[in-house]
Amino acid sequence: MVNKSRSLRTQVTMAVLIGIASILHAVEGLVPSLPVPGAKLGLANTATLIGLRILGFWAALGISLFRSFIGGLFGGSLFGPAFFMSFAGAISSALAMGFVSKVKNIGNNLIFVSVIGAITHSLAQIMVASKLLNHSGIWYYLPFLTGLSTLTGVFIGIVCEKVIALLPATMKPEGNSQN
Amino acid sequence: MKDPKKVLVILLLVFLGLAFIYGGKLLMAKRKVKEQEYLKANVYTLTGAGRKLVKEFNLSTEKKELYNYEGPLGITIVEVDGLRVRVKSSPCPDQVCVQFGWLSLPNDFSACLPNAMLLVIEDGKTIAN
Numbered sequence: 001m002v003n004k005s006r007s008l009r010t011q012v013t014m015a016v017l018i019g020i021a022s023i024l025h026a027v028e029g030l031v032p033s034l035p036v037p038g039a040k041l042g043l044a045n046t047a048t049l050i051g052l053r054i055l056g057f058w059a060a061l062g063i064s065l066f067r068s069f070i071g072g073l074f075g076g077s078l079f080g081p082a083f084f085m086s087f088a089g090a091i092s093s094a095l096a097m098g099f100v101s102k103v104k105n106i107g108n109n110l111i112f113v114s115v116i117g118a119i120t121h122s123l124a125q126i127m128v129a130s131k132l133l134n135h136s137g138i139w140y141y142l143p144f145l146t147g148l149s150t151l152t153g154v155f156i157g158i159v160c161e162k163v164i165a166l167l168p169a170t171m172k173p174e175g176n177s178q179n
Numbered sequence: 180m181k182d183p184k185k186v187l188v189i190l191l192l193v194f195l196g197l198a199f200i201y202g203g204k205l206l207m208a209k210r211k212v213k214e215q216e217y218l219k220a221n222v223y224t225l226t227g228a229g230r231k232l233v234k235e236f237n238l239s240t241e242k243k244e245l246y247n248y249e250g251p252l253g254i255t256i257v258e259v260d261g262l263r264v265r266v267k268s269s270p271c272p273d274q275v276c277v278q279f280g281w282l283s284l285p286n287d288f289s290a291c292l293p294n295a296m297l298l299v300i301e302d303g304k305t306i307a308n
Contacts, residue, residue, distance in 0.1 A: 029273060037278040037289075076272060081225070081292035111185070115192055129290070133297050134230045137286035140207055147199025154192050 013171060014051065014059050018066045021047030025071030025086070036144060038125075042118055042152050044071065048094055049114055049160045054171055057098035064090040081132050088128045089121040096120035110164075111157030118153030119146055210284045218285060220264040222248055222257060223297040230297055238262050238300075250294035257298060269294060 025044040044067055052060035068090040072078040097117040101107040122145040130138045218238045223230040234246055236259050244259040245267070253270035263283040266276040271293035279289035288299045 032274065032278060037275045038273075081295075082273065085292070109185075109188065111189060111192065132225065132292065133288070133290050134225075135288055135290075135297060135299055137288045137299065140210075140286065141203070143199050143206060144203030147196040147201075147203060150192055150196030150199065154189055154196070158189075 009170070010055055010059070014055060014063065017047045017051045017055075017059075017063050018070070021063055021067035022070035022074060025067050026074035029071075029075045036141060036148065039122075039145065039148055040152075042121065042149070042156055044090075045093065045114070045117060045121070045156055046160050046163065048090070049097065049110065049117065049156065050163060052094075052097055052101055052113070053110065053160070053164055054167070057101070060098060061091070061094045064094040084132070085125050085128050089125045092124035093117040093121035109157075110161050111154055114157030114160060115150050115153030118149035118156065122146065122149045210286060217302075218262065218283075219301050220257075220259060220282070221299050221301055222246065223299065224248075224250065225292070225295040225297055236264065238264070248294075248296055250291070250296050252294045255291060255294050255296050264298065264300070265289070266291065266296075266298060269296075 021044045024047065028040050028043050031040075045064075047067065048060050048064045051063045068083070068087045069078070072080075072083040072086065075082075094117070097113050097120075100113050100116045106112050123142075126138055126142055126145065130136060220236040220238055221232055222234040224233050233248065234257075236242070236244065236246075238259070238261070240261050242259055242261060246257040246259070248255040248257055250270075255269045255271075255276070256267040258265050258267040260281075263281045265281045266279065266289050269276050269291055271291050273293070276289045276291035276294075276296070276298075282289060282298065282300050285300055285302045288297060290297045
């Protein structure tokens, strides 16, 4: 793990993923969300998920950390309340996905990992929002958001599987040949 | 993708998601205004220490009013139209508060984090803090 994280290839891959994630994060903020105000597809999470699969847990955590900072900078909401919501969501979903990917049998299933990440993301955001707003009415959204994030999680998981299948062989995860 | 087990997992998850959305909708629809209960629309400003009431409307059928809330980014316009209220326009970049649309049930809310504003419908018996 130590050797791997110091290699140049890992650093470059991580930088590219952070860049992609930040741009997706910023672009996604411009798209209005239809069913529930504030709900998003979670496209920025694809980079975290791909990083988790090809580089490991610490890289994925780093990617989501940096992308919420850089994405916040792009969107002009750095250190505002909206930033803390996206920060909490990104970090907690990276942690949850890292944990689930270690679990036997289901850890290899990207769709499942992605769904867990999406649900954790919305849960963390609701917790931060109810703290920020000091209003418990927001908990009415929880089942709705959970269902929605299951759907978007499935979608993002499928996207990630397709993307990883298209990656060049040098970037493919090692010792991982279930596809 | 051809793996039947994987397709089953996907279908199961999609079904679970739809079930949760349906349940959430039922939960939201359950909140009904009780008879003889009058509603208030409260505009709060969000500070680091909590929220502070800045404006209070008693909702009644013939009330029509525009209220300008001044936040750190500028002026958010709150529109009261009879028994419903909404955020009409906001200077924030993401416009989430406008997307909440019309609010008419107790505990309905619209929040604008960039402009530090919270609009909540409360029933008249609750004591505002």
